[in-house]
Amino acid sequence: MPAKKKGPPHPVETVGLDVLEDTLSFYIRTINIALSRDLDDRLEGLDVARGTGKITTLLLVDSHPGIRPSVIAQLILRDRSAMGRLVDQMIDHDLVTRRNAPDDGRAQELHITEKGADLARKVREIATKQSSDFFAGVPEEDQKRLLDILRRVYRRTLGLDQ
Amino acid sequence: MPAKKKGPPHPVETVGLDVLEDTLSFYIRTINIALSRDLDDRLEGLDVARGTGKITTLLLVDSHPGIRPSVIAQLILRDRSAMGRLVDQMIDHDLVTRRNAPDDGRAQELHITEKGADLARKVREIATKQSSDFFAGVPEEDQKRLLDILRRVYRRTLGLDQ
DNA sequence: CAGAATAGTTGCGTTTGTCCACTAAAAGTA
């Protein structure tokens, strides 16, 4: 009998994930962490670091001029106060502007700035690139299907469908 | 011409997500939020609220007696200090025990307590149920495929494969 | 044996988000 090798009783490579192996939440959570870190790296110094919703806000304001903070808040699952602070930040960075809605005294309309539009272009590239990088090795068809399922889950979560 | 209807220029139902529509990160992030909140609700008062990794830790310790904190840390993508504090909490709640590894003076081994094992049973049910609830309407085969892809992405992220 | 790597702990700082209360405006209702 050979001498016992040292090392942990349960090395990383061999640890099963128990029930989580077949569960959405675990993968979503961990992949989310990985994805966020990776995105932060790619956004290095781009005024939009730490993508807590800034990216979505930026792109939405860019492609939907006049969109309201509360609408974005719903889409990214945050409350209005968090959204407000997010917009504050982006205004500080001169990425968007905020003005009162002409037809509704309660509401505001967001518009992109030049600097914001520039950034939006870069961010689109980066986000798309990241997605395909993470999908490397996954057949095109499966990617489509995956996004499709996620999209459905997302929309149902928001109560957008039926 | 009928009078103009009031309301936001870009109501939630009609807002396109720009590039993010076809991007992993957006869905992962938002679904993660939804999933976490939902899970918290389901774990109501179960000593394991706010599932920041407690769930994974609990299940792993239960199914891999003697597993080391650092191994779990790798699996859930956290650093050792965060992991240590997590274990502290769980010990406070009497879910796991920590002892020094007999064969390695640097390491520790985690073991489940009775209370922890009970909780693990409940958590397994809940996590599984949640997953299938979120998958409602998605064909069995697609579910499998999705989990398969996520599993692959996860393992690659950890550098476990190849 | 010396130097490098690993496991864990602790303090620090930062970020983030949630809850709650409050104002203002609009919509609904009678």
Add this chain to the structure above:
DNA sequence: TACTTTTAGTGGACAAACGCAACTATTCTG
């Protein structure tokens, strides 16, 4: 018109979580 309810946004307080960096103690490498 007068009332009540709902919606949009703001601001403060509070708590939790995480990462980094520094430090100790072991163990591994050569």
